[in-house]
Amino acid sequence: MARPKPASRIPDWFNLDAYSHLSELDANGWLRVVSGLRMLLDEIPDLYRTGDDDSDLDLEELEEVFVGFQEDEGRGWADWKKQEYVVDEAVFDFGSVQSLSNWTVAHMGATLDHIENGPELLVGMRTAVELETKKEFKAARKAFQSIDYLEEFSSTPFFVSLRDSRQNSGYGVGLPRRRALSVNMRAPDEILRKDFDRWLRAMRALQGHQAAKKSFTDTDFKRWVRNAYVPLLVLTKWKELTGARITYGDLCEAAFPPMRRVEVDDVRKTFLPNAKAWASLETIDALAAQAAREDEKSENSGG
Template identity: 85%
Template sequence: MARPKPASRIPDWFNLDAYDRLSGLDANGWLTVVSGLRQLLDETPEFYRIDDEDAGVSLGELEATFISFQEDEGMGWADWKKQDYAVDKDAFNFGSVQSLSNWTVAHMGATLEHIRNGPELLAGIRTAVELESKREFKEARKALKAMESLDEFANTPFFVSLRDSREASGSGVGLPRRRTLSVNMRAPDEILRKDFDRWLQAMRALQGHQAAKKSFTDTDFKRWVRNAYVPLLVLNKWKELTGARITYGDLCEAAFPPMRRVEVDDVRKTFLPNAKAWASLETIDALAAQAAREDEKAEDFSY
């Protein structure tokens, strides 16, 4: 039997029972939910917004969008996101850690053409490589020596030059998520792991490179359900788009089961702010990585 609706401004289409499906989801399930939720929160067309100027806009399409998400009709981009973390051992691709492909190297080279000092460096390298291919090693060394004035730029990490170039141009384009590094395979494994940890710490310290602190567990999943992150965000987005006068008291009644006593301050100060921070790309990436590992384990088990 459906739960009774609170006597409030909660829309008729909202059905808390529909969110029972969240209990017991694994990383794959949560990836679908959170990616769909982000789509609902970020990509809902602005022409759905209801105000005095758009008084003639029907709520029908907007309601259909919310109902589609609520009824789990496949919103989001979970499968696409998991591809970022798929494993292809033949290509030495292990999800978040990959060997550079020729495509990536070519893209970096083409990008370098648009960075100050990049074209000069590439031209000099092309000359040296061409000479080396002809086994004219003495001339190749001379070509490399002729580029000594570019030493500082040549030894600058690629992502630093890319970052500085984009900042100078005011493009606002973020840095790519992946970072390249050189690994000296002659070093012992223990040293490599320690050095990688130091490199990772330095990368994480850079502004704009946030990630989930750890993989999520069943405890995390249960907390997301108990604290009603999804229904709270759905109703809050509806309120933002339509101007519905939904109060925090309404949210307490609508987003939580009758046997769960929740105070207004709990929603206002804790649950809703935490839910907004949780529904992030960092959460989606962490879930995508876990979901890809779940798929890999299931595939191995099937054999």
């Protein structure tokens, strides 16, 4: 017999059975769930508000949004996100690692034009390269020498100049997600791998640049289900938006199956904080990369 919902504090639309299929999902399925969940948690649009106050909500329409997620988790931006990690060997794009396209180089150059010292460097470089193409090498050397005063700036990593420029202009934008690096293909593979590992550690250590530690396994998926991450976050978001008086005890009763005994402190100190940290862009990116590899493996095996 199903355990009754406690004293109507849990909304009538909530149905724990709707989340039972989560135990069957792979990375593709979880990508759909988490990206849809992020939209539910962060993208509630103003059209559900009926006034200026945060508490002025059209509860009927808001309920439809929550029920829609509960019934199929929504698509979020799952397919679009996964596309970032699709391999295209024809253009030397291997998902998270890819060669710079002309578009990317052009975008970097156009961006550099708006960074202090960037315009001077670009003008000097264009002049020198134009002279080189005309085989006027003596004049080209002089053109390069004319921008020697920019040596410190020209040797600064592009992402550092971009970060500092945006911070100084008050935007406070974090580090760019993608980084360009130069690889000396004359070096032995073993040296390249070691040097890349050192570069990667340095990039990961930079403040504000986070990523999932590893690919997820079935053990991770099972833990997310066992600890009720999705229903906990759905009910907590409903409480936040509507002011419903849902207690931690209510969450213990509603978000877990009847045979699972869960204490209030488990939810308050562990499960809910972990769920909030889990429903992140880092998790979505890791799942997107993993899902893209699942698709590639399926295609290669003829599945």
